[in-house]
Amino acid sequence: GESVGLHLPTLSVQEGDNSIINCAYSNSASDYFIWYKQESGKGPQFIIDIRSNMDKRQGQRVTVLLNKTVKHLSLQIAATQPGDSAVYFCAEILNRDDKIIFGKGTRLHILP
Amino acid sequence: GAVVSQHPSWVICKSGTSVKIECRSLDFQATTMFWYRQFPKQSLMLMATSNEGSKATYEQGVEKDKFLINHASLTLSTLTVTSAHPEDSSFYICSARDGSRGRNSPLHFGNGTRLTVT
Numbered sequence: 103g104e105s106v107g108l109h110l111p112t113l114s115v116q117e118g119d120n121s122i123i124n125c126a127y128s129n130s131a132s133d134y135f136i137w138y139k140q141e142s143g144k145g146p147q148f149i150i151d152i153r154s155n156m157d158k159r160q161g162q163r164v165t166v167l168l169n170k171t172v173k174h175l176s177l178q179i180a181a182t183q184p185g186d187s188a189v190y191f192c193a194e195i196l197n198r199d200d201k202i203i204f205g206k207g208t209r210l211h212i213l214p
Numbered sequence: 215g216a217v218v219s220q221h222p223s224w225v226i227c228k229s230g231t232s233v234k235i236e237c238r239s240l241d242f243q244a245t246t247m248f249w250y251r252q253f254p255k256q257s258l259m260l261m262a263t264s265n266e267g268s269k270a271t272y273e274q275g276v277e278k279d280k281f282l283i284n285h286a287s288l289t290l291s292t293l294t295v296t297s298a299h300p301e302d303s304s305f306y307i308c309s310a311r312d313g314s315r316g317r318n319s320p321l322h323f324g325n326g327t328r329l330t331v332t
Contacts, residue, residue, distance in 0.1 A: 110255050134318040145220070145307050145323035146258070153318060191257060200246055200317050202309075204258045 110189060112209040121179040125192030125205045130173060132194035136202070137166060137177045140189045149177070149190075179210075187212045216242050218310050220324025227298055228332055235293045235327045237308030243288040244310035248321060249281075252305040264291040288313070298331045305329075 115121045127135065133154040138146035152159045152166045152175075159166050165178040175192045192205040217240040227233050237247055245266045250258040262283050263271045270283035280302075282294040291310075295302055305328055309321040 110257075136320050138323075143326070143328070145218075145309070145325045148320045148322070151320055195317065200311070201260060201263060202248065202321050203260065204250075207257045 110207045110209045112211055114211045114213055115182050116213045117184060118181055121177075121182050121186070121210060123177045123179075123190050123208045123210065125175040125177075125208075127173050127175055127192065127194045127205065128203070129194065129196055130170070132196055134195040135166070135168060135175055136193045136195075137164075137175075138191045138193060138204075140191065140207075142188075146191060182210070182212050184212050184214075186210060216310075216312055216322040218308065218322045218324040220308050220327055222327055223325060224328040224330075226330045226332060229299055230297055232294055232296045233298055233329060235295075235306055235308070235329075237291045237293070237310065237324055239289045239310045239312075239322070242310075242312040242314070242322075244291075245288060245313040247285060247291040247308055247310045249283060249291075249293050250307045250309065252307060252326075254305075258307060261293075295329065298329070300331045303329055303331045 136151040137149040139149050140146045150161045150164050150166050152168050157168050163180045167176045189207045189209050191207045193202045219238045221236045247264040249261045251261050252258050260273050261276045264283045264285040266285045272278045285291040305326050307326040309323045311321050
């Protein structure tokens with residue numbers, strides 16, 4: 103595989119605070135990016151996406167920022183709730199093919 | 215919304231046997247489906263790309279004779295783990311893209327299959 107993570111990093115955030123999850127992607131030719139949320143024992147769930155011709159996109163309580171200069175993607179979650187506890191993955195599509203390649207993932211832990 | 219159904223959700227089998235996992239797109243047609251494997255506390259690793267009506271494309275290091283993929287219709291892809299061994303134990307996840315939406319659209323994922331080989 104092209105991306106295998108080792109020992110997911112954990113981000114602990116107080117309930118109600120904002121969370122920022124970061125991701126460094128690998129290929130400067132990627133032109134489409136997605137954030138997924140994965141709960142234990144389930145498949146990834148789509149959160150938000152962004153195309154390479156944009157640098158910011160907002161959804162409900164979530165914002166994705168894209169910095170192509172440094173190949174960096176971030177997911178901001180406003181007013182985190184217990185239900186936000188999960189592993190979050192960024193993913194990129196390489197423009198030469200249709201494959202979606204996943205980043206390493208970050209576990210978000212919400213403190214009561 | 216787009217739904218991908220994966221079956222079974224878990225399976226236990228003995229070494230040397232084969233296991234088939236099904237992935238169905240329920241409310242859209244998927245010309246392309248993807249199979250991922252995930253080890254505990256790790257990211258998803260792409261195994262292969264399944265194309266309707268043609269041979270699957272395997273990622274480097276993935277044995278095509280061990281992981282047989284068939285994509286016989288626009289709504290069904292299957293992954294068969296042949297002659298399974300304990301090291302094949304893992305979480306296998308399929309995904310599909312709505313063919314009407316083009317390549318820059320998100321994949322929809324099944325809920326995965328937990329395979330345990332004893």
